[in-house]
Amino acid sequence: MKNIFLIPFFILCNNLYSQKDSLDIGDKYLEDQLYINLSYNVLYKQPKEVSSSKFSYGISGGYIKDIPIVTNGKLAFGVGIGYGFDSFNHGVKVSQVSSKDFLESIPNNKLRIHNIEMPLQFRIRSSEVNKYSFWRIYAGVKITYNLNNKFSYVTNGTTVNFSNIDSFNKWQTGLTISAGYGTFNFYAYYGLTPIFKDTMINNIPINTKIFKLGLSFYLL
Numbered sequence: 001m002k003n004i005f006l007i008p009f010f011i012l013c014n015n016l017y018s019q020k021d022s023l024d025i026g027d028k029y030l031e032d033q034l035y036i037n038l039s040y041n042v043l044y045k046q047p048k049e050v051s052s053s054k055f056s057y058g059i060s061g062g063y064i065k066d067i068p069i070v071t072n073g074k075l076a077f078g079v080g081i082g083y084g085f086d087s088f089n090h091g092v093k094v095s096q097v098s099s100k101d102f103l104e105s106i107p108n109n110k111l112r113i114h115n116i117e118m119p120l121q122f123r124i125r126s127s128e129v130n131k132y133s134f135w136r137i138y139a140g141v142k143i144t145y146n147l148n149n150k151f152s153y154v155t156n157g158t159t160v161n162f163s164n165i166d167s168f169n170k171w172q173t174g175l176t177i178s179a180g181y182g183t184f185n186f187y188a189y190y191g192l193t194p195i196f197k198d199t200m201i202n203n204i205p206i207n208t209k210i211f212k213l214g215l216s217f218y219l220l
Contacts, residue, residue, distance in 0.1 A: 033063060033064060033065075033066060033219065033220055034061070034062070034063060034064070034218070034219040034220070035061060035062060035063075035064055035080070035082070035119075035216060035217065035218050035219075036059070036060070036061040036216070036217045036219075037058070037059065037060045037061065037084075037178075037187050037212075037214060037215070037216050037217075038057075038058075038059055038187075038214045038215050038217075039057065039058040039059075039060075039187060039189065039212035039213060039214030039215075040055075040056070040057060040212070040213050040214055041056040041057055041058045041086055041087070041088060041210060041211070041212050042056065042210075042211045042212075042213075043056075043088060043090055043195075043208050043209070043210060043211075044208070044209055044210075044211050045194075045207045045208055045209050046206075046208050047201050047204050047206060047208075048204075054089035054090075055089060056086070056087055056088040056089055056090070057086075057087055058084065058085065058086040058087070058212055058214070059084070059085055060082055060083065060084030060085070060115075060117060061082055061083065061084075062080055062081055062082015062083060062117065062119070063080055063081060063082065064078040064079065064080030064119060064121070065078065065079050065080060066078055066123070067079065072128075073125075073127060074124065074125055074126065074127060075123065075124060076122075076123040076125075077120075077121065077122060077123065078119065078120070078121035078122075078123055078138065078140070079118075079119075079120055079121075080118065080119045080120075080121075081116070081117070081118055082116075082117050082118075082119065083114075083115070083116060083117065084113075084114075084115045084116075084117045084144065085112075085113070085114055085115075086111075086112070086113040086115070086210070087110070087111070087112055087113075088110065088111040088112075088113075089109070089110055090109055090110075090111055109151065109152065109153040110150075110151070110152045110153070111149065111150070111151050111152075112148075112149070112150045112152075113146060113148070113149050113150075114146070114147045114148040114149075115144040115145060115146050115147060115172075116144065116145045116147060117142055117143070117144045117145075118142065118143045118144070118145075119140060119141075119142045119176065120140045120141050120142070120143070121138045121139065121140035121176070122138070122139055122140055123136065123137075123138045124136070124137045124138075125137070133181065133182035133183075134181065134182070135180075135181050136178070136179065136180065136181075136185065136218075137177070137178075137179045138176075138177070138178045138179070139175075139176065139177045140175075140176055140177075141173060141174065141175055141176065142173070142174050142175075142176045142189065143171070143172075143173050144171070144172045144173075144174075145170060145171055146168065146169070146170045146171075146172070148163065148164060149163065149164055149165065149168045150162070150163045150164075151163075151165065167196050167197055167198065167199045168195060168196060168197075169193055169194060169195055169196065169197050171193070172191065172192075172193040172195065172210075173191075173192050173193050174189050174190055174191040174192050174193070174209075174210065175189070175190045175192065176188065176189050176190075178216040180216070183217060183218075184215060184217070185215065185216040185217070185218065186215065186216075187212070187213070187214045187215055187216040188211075188212065188213050188214075189210070189211065189212035190211055191209035191210035191211060192209070193209065194206065194207050194208055194209055195208050195209065195210065196208060
């Protein structure tokens with residue numbers, strides 16, 4: 001986990017020593033092709049019976065195709081693809097009987113998620129052809145497809161794992177926004193899709209969703 005948070009340091013070093021001070025390539029205006037997000041994760045809309053999450057985190061990165069709307073590049077669309085990993089310490093225990101998922105409220109459980117993500121953005125920025133550091137606001141949606149989900153808990157000194165449970169929503173969608181100046185940008189993700197489908201705890205439907213707050217780093 002410590003190595004994950006060293007990534008921004010290497011990004012900054014790469015920016016200082018290899019970043020070109022121009023966004024103009026031929027007759028095209030190109031900007032922010034690569035991204036990395038680091039976030040603090042929270043599960044919200046949890047049933048009252050479920051205990052609060054402890055420290056949880058996420059990291060994602062990928063490629064975004066920048067599509068300018070105007071010739072100066074200050075308005076654009078972004079369409080991308082990437083990979084995301086999320087780790088949650090939460091209060092929902094998952095067990096299975098005869099291939100059916102059962103959920104109950106017990107603290108100190110873990111959830112690890114690996115996703116393919118597809119960000120779609122509307123981009124507003126104050127950039128110029130020969131200036132890399134500028135103000136930006138990028139807002140849009142992110143569609144994710146789950147590659148793997150793993151739930152685990154400890155009982156009687158033994159770790160129990162369940163992977164790729166049927167009640168986990170493979171496709172999820174959320175709203176995103178990133179805003180800031182230069183390398184460091186505020187980042188937020190607000191999940192619209194519950195992570196579980198057709199599940200209950202004590203006959204109460206589970207509508208748990210994901211909220212993320214952190215930093216975005218953009219590179220050419």
